[in-house]
Amino acid sequence: MxxxxxxxxxxxxxxxxxxxxxxxxxxxxxxxxxxxxxxxxxxxxxxxxxxxxxxxxxxxxxxxxxxxxxxxxxxxxxxxPEKKEEKKKEVTPVVEKPTTSYKGETSTYTVKAGETFFAIANKFNTSSDNLQALNPDVNPSLIKEGVTKLKVPVQAVHTVGPGDILRVVANKYGISVEALMAANGKKKNFAERGEKLLIPHKNKI
The missing domain is CATH 1.20.5 (Single alpha-helices involved in coiled-coils or other helix-helix interfaces)
Incomplete structure (x- = not known):
């Protein structure tokens, strides 16, 4: 068991x-x-x-x-932003105009063909400065034939009368016939009745 x-x-x-x-x-x-x-x-x-x-x-x-x-x-x-440009002030130069002491008679002269400012001054027995002083608004280098009119110094303005010939007129004012013809732009020794002749000074002014 x-x-x-x-x-x-x-x-x-x-x-x-x-x-x-x-x-x-x-x-x-x-x-x-x-x-x-x-x-x-x-x-x-x-x-x-x-x-x-x-x-x-x-x-x-x-x-x-x-x-x-x-x-x-x-x-x-x-x-x-736009940049504002500053305006520059323009300075205008002051140009002194020539003066003259001439107080005599003057007349109007029309520039003819081939003439210069200096030649015109010589015709009227004066200087370029005096002629410029009488014409302050005229630019001597821009004068034009038949257009530019200049005030020129003269003894007188003579009106041609009966019997006046250039020689007679020249003798009356004491200058040469050539000077009288040159001042009036004449090529012939002839003057018409009633014509007005510019009489240049006999002495340099």
Whole structure:
């Protein structure tokens, strides 16, 4: 009987071993499933975080671009201030007009072909300065034939009468016939009755 009881005990221990192994395996499977579930939830949360991070990055990247575009538009639309040019004050030089002490008679002389201001002054036995003083508004280098009229100094204006010839008129005023002809633009020793002759001064004035 004792022998039979001893032989039964080992059989009971052997029958309990598979149950223990199953429990352990089940526990391991549960742990693995739990660990896998945690890993999956972590991955899902990481994916959500990455998406949020990516969206933040996109928003961060977009804002500077918009600001740059606004800055560019402002630079294009804003006009540059116009620079006001300072008007320079023009200084007009004061030109002193020549003066003359001549107080005698004058007459009007029309410039003829080929004549210069200096030549006309010589015809009337005066200087260019005196002639310029009598004609302050005339530019000596711009006189024109048949257009420019000059005020010239004369002894007198003689009206040709009966029997007057140039020699007689010249002797009357103490000048040469040549001077009389030159002052009146004559090429021939002839004067018509009623003609007015300009008599130049016999001395330089």
């Amino acid at each position: 004792e022998y039979e009881e001893r032989n039964r005990k080992p059989k009971q221990g052997a029958s309990n071993t598979p149950a223990v192994v199953l429990v352990i395996l089940f526990a391991i499977v549960v742990l693995l499933l739990y660990a896998g579930w945690n890993l999956m939830s972590d991955d899902a949360s990481n994916i959500v975080d990455m998406k949020s991070i990516d969206s933040d990055l996109v928003q961060v990247d977009e804002k500077p671009v918009e600001e740059e575009d606004e800055d560019i538009v402002e630079e294009v639309t804003l006009p540059e």
